Amino acid sequence: MPPAIVAEGLTKYYGDTPGIIDLDLQVERGEVFGFLGANGAGKTTTIRTLLDLLHPTAGRARILGMDSHRDAVAIHARIGHIPGDVTMYEEMTGRELCRYFANLRGIDTGPEVERLAERLDLDLDRRIGAYSSGNRQKVAIVQAFMHRPELLILDEPSTGLDPLMQQEFYAMVREARDEGRTVFLSSHILPEVERVADRVGVVRASRLVAVETVEGLKAKARRHIQIVFSHRVDPGTFAAVDGVLEAHPSHDGHGVDLVVEGSLEGVMRVASGFGVENVISHEGDLEDAFLALYNDHDA
């Protein structure tokens, strides 16, 4: 069975402006691949090129073993897609929209649509124009999953969902993987990708700078944490701990700000001796979280 996605030197320019440059990437069957990058890094351009919405300036892509441009219709029959910027026919209800798209796919997805809507707590009988953006996102999820496609290509799919619904959505992604289906999802949120993906590709400034397993990523990613103690603790105590890159006193006195690479285990072991009141983990911005990866690449 050919890989789910193969990109070879895939390049897309808008005039002089680069979208994605020279992307080489392989996504295997049955994995969840996270495509991570800041806003404007090239995630959506890549996805839209894979889907034949954009024509590559150079290079090519094969989806499920077929040419992304020449065999676009055959590919589209076997994939599900959530666009990055979800707008839909405002005059239709969610149910009508799903029925319309099912009709265009030439299949009956009625029961699956009901099941998915129930799972996401979505009322299918209201006009899409009257939905909140979260509910609109749920409709987008339902239409992408309803025909149980072999490959799901999802552009920032959890946008607008509340935390409970995000959990439900991640569960759906994992179930799809467990059934042997493939998921390619883009995100700019590291914890989200950590939670669901098997492997992660990181894109910055139109180039793929790293492909890592999630374990490898966790080992390399830097995070900022603040530990608040019941009394003053010398930051120097942590300076020598495994993985700690920086240690400073907090502004409010009773805490320590740390920059840690990889596991927090060593830090926690030391901290537990001092009466920890609170641990605050800052997600930090993506640039920072991936400094390690980028540095590897640049070197």
Added chain:
Amino acid sequence: MTRSVFGHTLWERRRAMVGWTLGGVALAAFLVVFYPTLRDGAAEFQQLLEQLPSGMLDAMGIDPATFVTAKGYVEAELYNLLGPVLVIIYAVQLGGAAAAKEEHDGTADLVFTLPISRASVLVQKVAAGAVLLALLVATFLVVLLAGDPLYGMGLRVVGIVGINVALYSLGVFFGSLAFAAAAWSGRKGLGAGLAGVVAMLSFLLDGFAQIVDWLGWADRITPFDWYLRGDPLSNGAGPWQLFLIGLALVLVAAGTVVFESRDIGVARNLPRLRFGRRRGTASTSSSSWMLGHVWSWSVWIRRRSLRWWIVSMAAFTSLILSVYPSVRDLGGDQFGQLIEAYPTELLAVFGITDPASALEGPGLVSSRIHGSIGLVAVLVLGIGFGARAIAGEERAGTIDLVLTGPVRRGRFVIDKAIGLVATVTVVVAAGILAPMLVGAPLVDLGVTAEGMIAGNLGMILLVVLYGSLALAAGAWTGRPGIATGIATVAAVAGHLVNGFGAFVDWLAPARRWSPFYWYAGPKNPLSQELGWQQPLLAAVALLLVVVAVVGLQRRDVGV
């Protein structure tokens, strides 16, 4: 209706379809009902026609044998101007939307990742547009078939069918042109606008080519010529109408091919028009000023299309002025006699309420610019602006951003109204008034200074009035489509009441209430006086803006 892209496209347009169909029936029925009035005064007119030189009659598209017959009436009233205008406006909208509405609405990424080829999606959309257009033309067909025996018109069935097939083929041609341009650019507005400009120019070329020597080459190459060639109202449709359909198919095929190779969601644009200013430097400071107010923003956001509006209108005005000497020299006294004896009901639809003045410079220019196609074009601009000013921002969701800033709702509406005034003024001043000021002395047009001011100021005020009506309707309903519909119906009604009120006794009192009468007066806009009329137009427009303010303040935005 959601079994296919075809069905879905029809379903999406169901409301507009009802509006267009009712409008088509109303217009055709209106004209048929007035036929007996014309017939009763016909004999004298026909005698006069027969004394005229045949060259002149050709130039006017008049066949003396048939002119005062039902055939001549129907042709002049419905199929020479009004029918084509309506059908083409509808067709270019449908064509532009078929190619680029999904991209405009942001739904393209969903549709074009379904297992249907791009070509299939587009062809289904074109087919749906073709059906909708056919429904509009079918209203004329049905009304004429029904009215013919009722009013003793004596038309041939093959002719009634033929002329409507011809009208349909004309619409299909321009719709396909809009489709091809929109498929190339990814912009439905650009497609519709480009096709509209081509339609306007080819209409004029066709009209003037027969009169003006140096335009003779253009005689047989305009779609308007092909549309009526072979006299479809007598003989049924023939090869030339088939030719138009054939061209349309070529355009649809070309548009589909171009679309296949396009990046979806990445729009192409026409080259930018810039007036005497280099890129960079100055534009930064001027755009920061333009971004300082809601009203100037509303103009700024349309800057590209406005440049095209101005250039098109200026070309149009210049063309009409340049042929004026030829038209004047051709006619002489006989022409004047003809116009005076012209069945006045015929002229009414064209807004010519004083036939005697129709041959003078002001009357002639009015009959093309200030009272006809030119006015229609600027009305389309003004009503479009008004309808989208509030309701359009509401649909796009941007109104929430603006109204949650430190902008009061009343101020927001007033700014939009000022933007409307500014937009219409710029287009009329630069596209019509400026070329007239240059051209009128050159061709000895004979428009007085007062007429020049009254005609152009009046045009601005009239368009602002109907634009304000669209603004108010948009503020009360939040729906741009409904706002456009209300203002369009009101404008057509005002126009017809003014025209027919000049000749039909029972309509005469109503005429004085028509804004078109305030604008054009008893003769024509360029012979109008300065007086109470212009302040009245402004006052009504202002009243409508107040209505809009109240409407937006009372309503839940976005519901």
